[in-house]
Amino acid sequence: MNVKDIVSRLTLQEKAALLSGSDFWHTEAVERLGLKSFMMCDGPNGLRKQVGEPDSLGVIDSISTVCYPTASALASSFDEEMMEELGQTLGDECVREDVSMLLGPGLNMKRSPVCGRNFEYYSEDPYLAGKLAAAFVRGVQSKGVLACPKHFAANNQEYRRMSGSSMVDERTLHEIYLTAFEMMVKESHPKSIMCSYNQLNGTFLSENKYMLTEVLKNKWGFDGFVVTDWGAGKDPVKGVEAGLDLVMPGPRKDHEEAIVAAVEAGNLDEAKVDKAVTNILDAFNWSLENAAKDAKPSDDDSRKRDYEVALRAAENSAVLLKNNRVLPIKKDKKVLFVGEFAKNPRNQGSGSSHINSAYVSNALECAKDRDVSFVRGYDLKDEKKNYILRQEAVEAAEDADVIVVFAGLPGSYESEGFDRKDINIPADQNKLINDLSMLDKKVVVVLHNGAPVAMPWIDKVDAVLDMFLSGDAVGEATVKILWGEVNPSGKLSETYPVKLSDNPSYLNFPGESGNPIYAEGIYIGYRYYEKKRMPVLFPFGHGLSYTEFEYMDLKIDKDDISEDETVTASVDVWNVGRYPGKEVVQLYVSDDASKASRPLKELKGFKKILLNPGEKKTVTFTLDKRSFAYYNDVLHDFHVESGDFTIMVGSSSKDIRLTTKIHVESKVEVPLDISLFTPVEDILGTKRGKEVLGPVIDEALKGQGEGAGDVMGEGADVMMRNMVMEMPLGGMASFGVATPEQLESIIQALK
Ligand code: BGC
Numbered sequence: 001m002n003v004k005d006i007v008s009r010l011t012l013q014e015k016a017a018l019l020s021g022s023d024f025w026h027t028e029a030v031e032r033l034g035l036k037s038f039m040m041c042d043g044p045n046g047l048r049k050q051v052g053e054p055d056s057l058g059v060i061d062s063i064s065t066v067c068y069p070t071a072s073a074l075a076s077s078f079d080e081e082m083m084e085e086l087g088q089t090l091g092d093e094c095v096r097e098d099v100s101m102l103l104g105p106g107l108n109m110k111r112s113p114v115c116g117r118n119f120e121y122y123s124e125d126p127y128l129a130g131k132l133a134a135a136f137v138r139g140v141q142s143k144g145v146l147a148c149p150k151h152f153a154a155n156n157q158e159y160r161r162m163s164g165s166s167m168v169d170e171r172t173l174h175e176i177y178l179t180a181f182e183m184m185v186k187e188s189h190p191k192s193i194m195c196s197y198n199q200l201n202g203t204f205l206s207e208n209k210y211m212l213t214e215v216l217k218n219k220w221g222f223d224g225f226v227v228t229d230w231g232a233g234k235d236p237v238k239g240v241e242a243g244l245d246l247v248m249p250g251p252r253k254d255h256e257e258a259i260v261a262a263v264e265a266g267n268l269d270e271a272k273v274d275k276a277v278t279n280i281l282d283a284f285n286w287s288l289e290n291a292a293k294d295a296k297p298s299d300d301d302s303r304k305r306d307y308e309v310a311l312r313a314a315e316n317s318a319v320l321l322k323n324n325r326v327l328p329i330k331k332d333k334k335v336l337f338v339g340e341f342a343k344n345p346r347n348q349g350s351g352s353s354h355i356n357s358a359y360v361s362n363a364l365e366c367a368k369d370r371d372v373s374f375v376r377g378y379d380l381k382d383e384k385k386n387y388i389l390r391q392e393a394v395e396a397a398e399d400a401d402v403i404v405v406f407a408g409l410p411g412s413y414e415s416e417g418f419d420r421k422d423i424n425i426p427a428d429q430n431k432l433i434n435d436l437s438m439l440d441k442k443v444v445v446v447l448h449n450g451a452p453v454a455m456p457w458i459d460k461v462d463a464v465l466d467m468f469l470s471g472d473a474v475g476e477a478t479v480k481i482l483w484g485e486v487n488p489s490g491k492l493s494e495t496y497p498v499k500l501s502d503n504p505s506y507l508n509f510p511g512e513s514g515n516p517i518y519a520e521g522i523y524i525g526y527r528y529y530e531k532k533r534m535p536v537l538f539p540f541g542h543g544l545s546y547t548e549f550e551y552m553d554l555k556i557d558k559d560d561i562s563e564d565e566t567v568t569a570s571v572d573v574w575n576v577g578r579y580p581g582k583e584v585v586q587l588y589v590s591d592d593a594s595k596a597s598r599p600l601k602e603l604k605g606f607k608k609i610l611l612n613p614g615e616k617k618t619v620t621f622t623l624d625k626r627s628f629a630y631y632n633d634v635l636h637d638f639h640v641e642s643g644d645f646t647i648m649v650g651s652s653s654k655d656i657r658l659t660t661k662i663h664v665e666s667k668v669e670v671p672l673d674i675s676l677f678t679p680v681e682d683i684l685g686t687k688r689g690k691e692v693l694g695p696v697i698d699e700a701l702k703g704q705g706e707g708a709g710d711v712m713g714e715g716a717d718v719m720m721r722n723m724v725m726e727m728p729l730g731g732m733a734s735f736g737v738a739t740p741e742q743l744e745s746i747i748q749a750l751k
Helices: 003-009 012-018 071-075 080-096 126-141 170-177 179-188 209-219 236-242 253-264 270-290 300-317 383-397 427-437 474-482 526-531 680-684 687-701 708-712 716-726 740-750
Strands: 040-042 101-103 192-195 225-228 319-323 335-338 372-375 402-408 442-448 463-466 549-556 560-562 567-575 581-591 602-611 616-623 630-632 637-639 643-650 656-665
Touching: 003 270, 012 253, 012 270, 071 080, 071 126, 071 300, 080 101, 080 126, 080 300, 126 170, 126 179, 126 602, 170 179, 170 630, 192 209, 209 236, 225 270, 236 253, 236 270, 253 270, 300 474, 335 383, 372 383, 383 427, 402 427, 427 442, 442 474, 463 474, 549 581, 549 643, 549 656, 567 581, 567 602, 567 643, 567 656, 581 616, 602 616, 680 687, 680 716, 687 716, 687 740, 708 716
Parallel strands: 040 101, 192 225, 335 372, 335 402, 402 442, 442 463, 560 656
Antiparallel strands: 319 463, 549 567, 567 616, 581 602, 581 643, 630 637, 643 656
């Protein structure tokens, strides 16, 4: 279709109508101009296409399809290729089902481990989340289907998500909460983006001009359309003014009328309405032109193929947290499976992402040709039965060589719409694991959880395999990993804290009246735990393998660069163990000395590679300005402080194997607004300040410390120097170092 032509022929009423949906899942059609209506559906861990009654909370059933691992599992794969393949698979399914836009991926940061929707989000690290989201979007859009990344932005809790205001400072916002969105927008060009329900610093995202227009569209070059989260539309005129394009769901006669009235009254420029309509139609037109036209509807064959993708994703995402030489289980061992989840695994979370799974594999069924018996261990609905079930488990364990306990979070513990109260699994499951670990047997715990859990029994069990909420193939993947047909290769995409109160957002989550102050600033996840040197249960990036990897020969092609140059780092990784296996090589950067407060380590590269025993590969990373930069709120941009940086390469954030140094020179000086209140040392930190004020200060300090020690004690010279350096420029007059007139001429010279 010719969008320009259509827009020129639409009436104002029709244009206003196009700015909200025709129903829960469709855009408006304009039949007289041959403009069809387009369908959008929830993802991202499967296609939730509703054909009957609609709802946004996954309560009413949708078409029967394949459920993939949820985002927190997928992120643990650290595998961009896999994410792209998954996106393609979902894109294909959308095309088969005549769906033009997939509502996902979700890439909000994990500020607290108890956000109810963390299972739908990737990470506490913006770089990891940004890279994975970009790969997923590329995959979906390669099929001519619009991706709709969500929820933009600072939507990091469920409590009062529709009304609360996230109070975030500028640096934290850009460096932590926007970076993943920025990377994803720049690297994958999504055709759409969903703004979140919440307010940011007092303005709803759907009316937030700074976020939607200045940052997203102007600064990052986003050229798709912005759609509201379902029901997040507020004042329609303010929305259009702010850069919002589509309000969902519809129909919203009231919005339509308000927009028409505002244009007619001269309160809203019709060109802005035209622009919003054009943004929406351009994106769907792109889909019309690029999606395959003759795709056959989904059937058993396509579902089988999709299940294979889900299986590979589940295998690739599982994280082996601990292993005292019990895994992989040897074929001749008698194994006891304990726990309801062995039979009915929790494969996904609840809410709008909930998929109507055609088939869910379970570990018990998949292990039927092995020497495995089963007891329930606990009842998820009726706690009164648990004492007896526990005794039964202890008795059944007599005969077993290895006990595998399937434990984790029931669906009622984590979901869209509410946050968790704590990070505990049900107390009866903890008791069960405890009792079984008292027997003289090997105990393995398999976890099903969308977010971190506490493990009070961690020192008593032999192994822990985290399967997360790993979609329909979860049971099959679990069995393959337990018996070593698949070597686990996932790494934690978020820190597992020892206890919830260790988390930096603890005192400000969910905030009074749902208005959280992000007081921890940039220090979320490992950025905080590392800086505080706090023990954690399992660190970011951690995950074991059945084989071992050695790291050798970390090299950089330049050791001194200017901020507009790139540097290539390379490292050799060698499989020195007995199994083929995949390793996630992680690269972190730290600023050795900086004026700005910086984390001790920040992830700036990762690569997943497959190595056979004895095989060695060279992994390379390209680092650019952003690898060394922080967000400077005077420049309103990312900035590198000149100096030395350490580049670290390793197998987790805690397991750094090799390091090297590089010097990076900045090309930008942060402007300083100089007045009588500006500290002397800040002025001396600028080139011009040093020239003008340097000689005055040198003169003032000359001989100042001499003799002072006699009256003021040891360290008097240091004290004098510090006093002068930290003093506001105006203070120099109070101490007779300079006259007010001299200070005024210094300020003039520095302007
Ligand atoms: C959720 C979105 C979802 C939408 C449509 C909302 O409640 O926050 O993630 O895409 O519903 O179901």
